[in-house]
Amino acid sequence: MKDKTTDYLIIGNSAAGLSAAASIRKNDKNGTISIISSEEYTNYSKPLITYYLAGKVSLEKVYFKSARFYKDNNFKLILGSKVDFLDERRMLAGISDGSQISYKKLLISSGGKPIIPKIRVVEGQNKLVGQRLLTGENYSDIKGVFTLTILEDAIKLKNYIDENNLKSATILGGGLIGLKTAEAMLELGLQITIIELSDRILAASFDKDASEIIENKIEENSGSIFTNNTVGEIIVTGGKLSSVVLRNGKKLDTNLLIIAVGVKPNVEFIQNQSIKLNNGIVVDDYLKTSMDNIYAAGDVAVSRGRLSNEQKNIAIWPLAIRQGGIAGMNMSGEKVKYQGGFFMNSVEILGIPSISIGLNNLDDKASEGVKVFSQFNPERYSYRKVTIKDDKVVGIILVGSIERAGIYCGLISNEIDISSVAVNIAREDFGIIQLPADYRKHLVVGEGIEV
Known part of the structure; x- marks a missing residue:
């Protein structure tokens, strides 16, 4: 593939990346701006993917920027390609199609990727043969095992539920992602089972009293919740999920497992020490990394918290938009300080x-x-x-x-x-x-x- 050159390279085609691109274009009318995404979709609102799954919004309503947005702003959009590596010193990005892109300024807004626990996978009932560990590379090989962090996940999951006429779902993780997934499953009329490692659901966001209200409502509607527990084993029959075994030994028959234990910053393509990492990409108050011409925003960024003044990774949509906008301003000549953010999460369960x-x-x-x-x-x-x-x-x-x-x-x-x-x-x-x-x-x- 032919190598490319751009003034501004943005890794990520979502909230932070598009907000940055718009800010850059306001300040720099002529600079070349390239946006690269590993996904095939032009853009979409990630908070809406569970609403699409539940049938509350159509696929068309999930998109938040039209195709004209890229054309009108003269953005070069590269879809279905991921960044394999960065050479920060030479200002090069290696792309999965074998090409390279050279840049003057870089924004890393590559978002998060699902955390996949190392769960033992057993083929059939014989624990002496066919054992392996679940990983981020092989979990999708098992029919009936899904994550739910991107639009493609929601489309595949929706189709699988419809095609197999499923009536129940098992959700591993009782945090925000797990509860939003549970909300969608309940809207579809599925009976749910939630498995949570902590002593209660929504432990990171809610206190015990708030969690208790949600737990009681789920259980009153025939849902099951297993706390202080996790999945220790997945049993697969003929390539298809048939049951899970919890850490306490309890076996649950299920044909659908949605892994929703959390996300981690997608920074695997950063392979050297030039960019400082600490559970994400560490940035200063101007969203700049430890490299002068490289910025980070959104779910990958570790920035100053508004309330605690500690460096935090706060992966929420409004902050991604704000960080991206400020990063774009600073990449294109301004000096705007990011004032920090704080957590803000909402979910609706059974009304x-x-x-x-x-x-x-x-x-x-x-x-x-x-x-x-x-x-x-x-x-x-x-x-x-x-x-x-x-x-x-x-x-x-x-x-x-x-x-x-x-x-x-x-x-x-x-x-x-x-x-x-x-x-x-x-x-x-x-x-x-x-x-x-x-x-x-x-x-x-x-x-x-x-x-």
Whole structure:
């Protein structure tokens, strides 16, 4: 294949990459911009793939940029090709088709890839023959074993469920990905079994009270949840999944296993020490890596957290868009500082919406100056928890009623002193009228309007 040259090379055709490309084009009208993706699809909204799977949106509605977006901005789009290696010193990217692309500036926004646990695979019932370990390379060889992180996964999974008329699904992982998967399965009318290594589902985002509400609702609707457990063995018959064996020895017959234990930054093509890695690509406050002409954004980036000031990998869609936009500005001549981000996750199960924002499971080291206000009504599937540190909201959990989430998010983002209204902060009717007067006037309603 013929080698190529570009001014700006963007690895990744999703939220961060496209946001960066748009920012670059605003500042540099003539520079060549190449976007490369290992996927075959022009672009799509990753948060919508479970909605597509559930039949809530059509395939056409999953896409968020038209084909004209690339043409109008003179972007060179390379689909179905992945980056095999980087030569940072020579400013070259090696592509899977055998070609190379030389660049002046590089953005790595290659996203995440599913974590595949090393599970023993047994062919048939004879444990003495045919054993191997499940890996990222071979899991898709087993009919009935899937992940759900990209659109192709959702399409294949949807077709498999329809073609085999499946009535149940086993989900390995009770975190956000697992629960969004469970939501889609329930929408399709499948009975679900969730297997979670922690002592409860959504342990990273929710506290025990919030998790309990969701767990109870699932179990009331004939779902099963196994906590403090995982899959130790997969049994395959004729190339097709037939059952799984849990770590505690319990055997579950199942023809569908969806692995949803989490994602990790897709950085395998970075093979030397030029770019600093620490559970992702470490970037400074301008989204620049340890190499002056290389930036990173989105699910691969390890950046400063807004609330803890620690370096974190926060893999959520809104931050990917924001990081990509700022990285693109800085790649094309500006100097814009990234102010950091915080976790924000939402999921709806069996008609119960829930959202978690910020820090909600503070350990003892961070507990000084912390106050927690909450209301818990499990009979109504309702829970509200507001975590305050040094008179500022740093975290919220809402289950059942999430209409006020935007107000709380604004308080967190703008670091508003809420000492004057703290006593009412977790009330169901807490709203704009209870906000501190200055914040109400200048940040919610608008400057110059009396309220």
